[in-house]
Amino acid sequence: MKLGITNRLVRATHVREAYPHVEPLARLPGEHLPPPAEPRPDFAEEARFLHAEGEATPDMFAAILPDALYHASANILVAGRGRILLDTDNVWQEWPNSPIHRRYYWRDQYLRPTRRLRGTTLALRSPANNYYHTVVDNLPRLFWLHQQAMAGIPITILVPGPYRPWEASYLPRLLPPTARIVEIEPRYLWRSDATLFGSYLSRAMSGHLPRRYLDFFLPRVLPARPRDRRHRIYITRRSAPGGRRVTNEAEVVRVLERYRVTPIALEDLDLSAQIELFYDAEAVVAPHGAGLTNMLYAESIDVIELHPTRAIMPHYYYMARSMGHRYCHLCADEQGRHSSFAVDVAALERTLDTVFPTR
Incomplete structure (x- = not known):
């Protein structure tokens, strides 16, 4: 035709x-975010409309x-x-x-x-x-x-x-x-x-x-108990469907473990266990991916998001800000947003020193 x-x-x-x-x-009228604590990161091209619209819900x-x-x-x-x-x-x-x-x-x-x-x-x-x-x-x-x-x-x-x-x-x-x-x-x-x-x-x-x-x-979904802020979580994507796997993950995990950050494959946990884990979280490190959605169940945590490209997809940047979490990011130099990528381990360590100054 x-x-x-x-x-x-x-x-x-x-x-x-x-x-x-x-x-x-x-x-339901739009709701504005408080001003960001740090300069806004660069967004991927398809998300740049949010430069003008992203500070409020519609x-x-x-x-x-x-x-x-x-x-x-x-x-x-x-x-x-x-x-x-x-x-x-x-x-x-x-x-x-x-x-x-x-x-x-x-x-x-x-x-x-x-x-x-x-x-x-x-x-x-x-x-x-x-x-x-x-x-x-x-x-x-x-x-x-x-x-x-x-x-x-x-x-x-x-x-x-x-x-x-x-x-x-x-x-x-x-x-x-x-x-x-x-x-x-x-x-x-x-x-x-x-x-x-x-x-x-x-x-x-x-x-x-x-x-x-x-x-x-x-x-309606959170545990009916006080929080126990004890988990520092690294969400591994080694078994996750799709891309954005960390190609030097063994080296990344060795660095994270020095800061008491534990790798977790969320695919191994049912939903209730994931909610419980993040309810007691202190910090989360993760490649960009759906597992970061669970930051909704945490309170005032540090979020370090790892991106394959120089510009970020801002889903979790905005979620972190709206939840009152402290957000930072590290970017690689791949071309596609679903690409697997290597993390700059030295930059990660500098970021971890800032987030966990006393470890």
């Missing part, structure tokens, strides 16, 4: 453009969208066939040069059969669903179900395919009693009597979640 026709068949829009007359059920809202469709294999809402609601795609800004018609194939919009669901539904997942995106993007939308406007309304949570392990652990703690979960077939487009749209509570590539949400979320 010619490119011009394909462009017209698949278009990008936003909720406020597609539904200009829909009234929000609930709102203005957020929830609304019922008439006649929206849930595209269950792509995990997005569409305002009629071919009209992609970018507000429901949590990673579209990470691929600024990827045309919308290449990301969402036109046949998926027009030729897939539609199935009907009764009642009000909320789609749980988004296009990216790893541990970070589940905790920072997907689960926070459940916050909208606890707002006054939703009190007493039965809601069906749509999950295409089986649970991820972390979803099975978090969902019972976060869902209201009016919610039920339905596993649906990804190969269909799904239309409901009422589709609840809830904004993501953070910006793309920023782990800054609003305090009102954290005050709701953390008491």
